[in-house]
Amino acid sequence: MGSVSEFFQHFLNGLTLGGIYALIALGYTMVYGILKFINFAHGDILMVGAYIGLFIFDFLRGDKPLSAWWFVAFMIAMLCSMVFCGLLGMFIEKVAYKPLRKATRLAPLLSAIGVSFVLSNLAAWLFGTQSRKLEYPFDNTPIVIGSGSNAVSITPHQILILVASALMMLILKLFVDKSRMGKAMRATSLDQDTAKLMGIKSDHVISLTFAIGSALAACGGMLIALDFKVYATMGTMVGLKAFVAAVVGGIGNISGAMLGGLLLGLLETFGVALLGIPQGYKDAIAFGVLILILLFKPDGLLGKNEKEKV
Amino acid sequence: MSSLLSIDDIQVSYGNIKALKGVSIDAQEGQIVCLIGANGAGKSTLLRSIVGLEPLVSGQISYSDSVIAQGHGEHHRGHANCLPTEQICSLGIALVPEGRRVFADMTVEENLDMGAFLVKDKSEILKRKSEMYDFFPILGQRRKQKTRSLSGGEQQMMAIARALMSSPHLLLLDEPGLGLAPLVVQDIFSKISIINKENKVTVFLVEQNARMALRAADDGYVMENGLIVLSDKASALLANPKVKSAYLGQ
Numbered sequence: 057m058g059s060v061s062e063f064f065q066h067f068l069n070g071l072t073l074g075g076i077y078a079l080i081a082l083g084y085t086m087v088y089g090i091l092k093f094i095n096f097a098h099g100d101i102l103m104v105g106a107y108i109g110l111f112i113f114d115f116l117r118g119d120k121p122l123s124a125w126w127f128v129a130f131m132i133a134m135l136c137s138m139v140f141c142g143l144l145g146m147f148i149e150k151v152a153y154k155p156l157r158k159a160t161r162l163a164p165l166l167s168a169i170g171v172s173f174v175l176s177n178l179a180a181w182l183f184g185t186q187s188r189k190l191e192y193p194f195d196n197t198p199i200v201i202g203s204g205s206n207a208v209s210i211t212p213h214q215i216l217i218l219v220a221s222a223l224m225m226l227i228l229k230l231f232v233d234k235s236r237m238g239k240a241m242r243a244t245s246l247d248q249d250t251a252k253l254m255g256i257k258s259d260h261v262i263s264l265t266f267a268i269g270s271a272l273a274a275c276g277g278m279l280i281a282l283d284f285k286v287y288a289t290m291g292t293m294v295g296l297k298a299f300v301a302a303v304v305g306g307i308g309n310i311s312g313a314m315l316g317g318l319l320l321g322l323l324e325t326f327g328v329a330l331l332g333i334p335q336g337y338k339d340a341i342a343f344g345v346l347i348l349i350l351l352f353k354p355d356g357l358l359g360k361n362e363k364e365k366v
Numbered sequence: 367m368s369s370l371l372s373i374d375d376i377q378v379s380y381g382n383i384k385a386l387k388g389v390s391i392d393a394q395e396g397q398i399v400c401l402i403g404a405n406g407a408g409k410s411t412l413l414r415s416i417v418g419l420e421p422l423v424s425g426q427i428s429y430s431d432s433v434i435a436q437g438h439g440e441h442h443r444g445h446a447n448c449l450p451t452e453q454i455c456s457l458g459i460a461l462v463p464e465g466r467r468v469f470a471d472m473t474v475e476e477n478l479d480m481g482a483f484l485v486k487d488k489s490e491i492l493k494r495k496s497e498m499y500d501f502f503p504i505l506g507q508r509r510k511q512k513t514r515s516l517s518g519g520e521q522q523m524m525a526i527a528r529a530l531m532s533s534p535h536l537l538l539l540d541e542p543g544l545g546l547a548p549l550v551v552q553d554i555f556s557k558i559s560i561i562n563k564e565n566k567v568t569v570f571l572v573e574q575n576a577r578m579a580l581r582a583a584d585d586g587y588v589m590e591n592g593l594i595v596l597s598d599k600a601s602a603l604l605a606n607p608k609v610k611s612a613y614l615g616q
């Protein structure tokens with residue numbers, strides 16, 4: 057095993073990766089909490105978010121040279137992309153899931169897979185199959201802290217991810233814990249009929265849930281797009297991993313999704329770094345550990361394991 | 367006297383099972399009306415259909431002289447002609463459901479906040495909460511606790527307080543004494559009487575604990591297999607030999 061600084065470096069890398077997983081896992085878990093259904097199109101929303109963000113960012117920065125404006129433009133692009141995806145998520149729920157709410161439980165699941173294909177094929181058709189790159193809105197030279205064998209380096213991109221994902225999760229947590237609609241969301245996810253008895257319109261709560269989850273996915277999509285390429289199926293693998301993170305954290309549980317996401321990011325990073333596992337096997341290791349966790353805690357780390365009280 | 371709630375010959379089915387086979391009940395303003403019946407008679411189904419959680423096959427339900435639910439035939443389950451639950455509750459009807467159905471992961475205070483979801487005025491919500499803490503002191507002591515940590519009796523009080531947070535005119539209670547110790551049940555029933563007498567809330571009470579319920583009530587109904595088989599003044603039902611042998615164990 058390496059030095060303390062090496063450990064800290066991997067921890068930092070894992071945390072940034074995990075922050076992104078967590079942002080995306082939140083969408084799966086919130087929708088599941090309310091509708092008991094896995095939105096398999098969630099990863100594709102992330103892809104749409106990345107494309108929209110890329111187009112707006114490229115439009116805003118035009119051919120101006122790299123400057124503070126680029127960062128402002130990036131933030132504007134992220135905000136627009138989050139709003140757009142929020143609306144898209146609400147729209148998809150209205151047309152593809154809501155009509156099936158009284159059907160068998162499998163029906164909306166199949167519909168979600170359909171939506172996923174539609175979105176990724178539409179993107180391939182509209183934007184081409186060539187992948188694109190979102191430029192860093194800042195000089196991404198790593199900042200080195202310390203020197204020699206004690207040095208830890210962090211890129212501005214990593215700082216952005218850490219700040220953005222921490223901020224998003226903080227806002228979400230405050231919203232869900234303190235606000236009137238946030239409490240209504242929790243009540244609806246705990247007991248939909250009883251929530252209706254309180255005068256809570258579950259349709260509104262469901263729309264809001266899709267809007268928030270999709271906006272967070274758009275944010276995650278843009279953060280990923282800075283390091284990786286933007287293409288029509290970019291959301292598939294990340295979406296799958298974030299879904300697993302949500303399950304490991306305890307699906308339906310918001311803090312669980314955050315925890316599961318961070319854990320998955322750390323596992324991947326440490327698996328490669330400390331155990332010397334070849335890069336190609338990192339997913340296998342990470343998933344292996346997650347399966348182990350589920351063997352001992354089938355409802356996830358923060359999932360409830362209680363029988364319904366009669 | 368005017369009927370606040372009027373249930374007119376309603377039928378409700380679950381698939382092929384006919385749970386209510388033509389039930390009529392009236393609740394006069396200001397009264398406590400109770401419905402007794404054995405397990406599976408259809409009592410909960412009746413309460414759930416009043417608040418729009420079960421669609422009617424036929425018949426109709428009116429509240430304050432306006433129709434809130436109407437039957438729409440066997441084949442229209444799910445599209446029945448009734449107001450959505452949230453809207454019915456906004457008219458001043460509150461149901462304390464069977465088994466309490468507290469939001470277990472939320473604190474007592476948050477549960478009460480949910481009860482006042484339709485109240486926009488924050489100071490009004492605070493005022494009602496403090497009234498509830500006065501009326502149920504134990505809830506005041508537990509207000510920051512998760513509801514799951516409360517005892518059964520405390521949870522029942524919380525469910526009632528939560529329903530009262532909306533300042534209902536009509537309070538529907540589904541077996542508030544279920545599974546609770548006799549002393550606790552007595553406490554709850556005395557609270558229900560106070561709610562009725564002092565806050566002028568009309569109460570429609572469903573119970574298996576017939577004696578306690580009939581003592582508290584003005585009018586009573588007896589339900590068997592989805593039909594009302596007896597209805598009378600509650601005091602008369604207490605003296606009725608059939609009721610005595612079937613429901614009072616005498």
Ligand SMILES: Nc1ncnc2c1ncn2[C@@H]1O[C@H](COP(=O)(O)OP(=O)(O)O)[C@@H](O)[C@H]1O
Nearest residue numbers: 380383385403404405406407408409410411412
């Ligand atoms: N969700 C349901 N699905 C199918 N049958 C039900 C359902 N709920 C109740 N029933 C049936 O309807 C009848 C009346 O039930 P219920 O209204 O709960 O009775 P009670 O509250 O008087 O015990 C029973 O035969 C019960 O089995």
Ligand SMILES: [Mg+2]
Nearest residue numbers: 409410411464
């Ligand atoms: Mg019942």
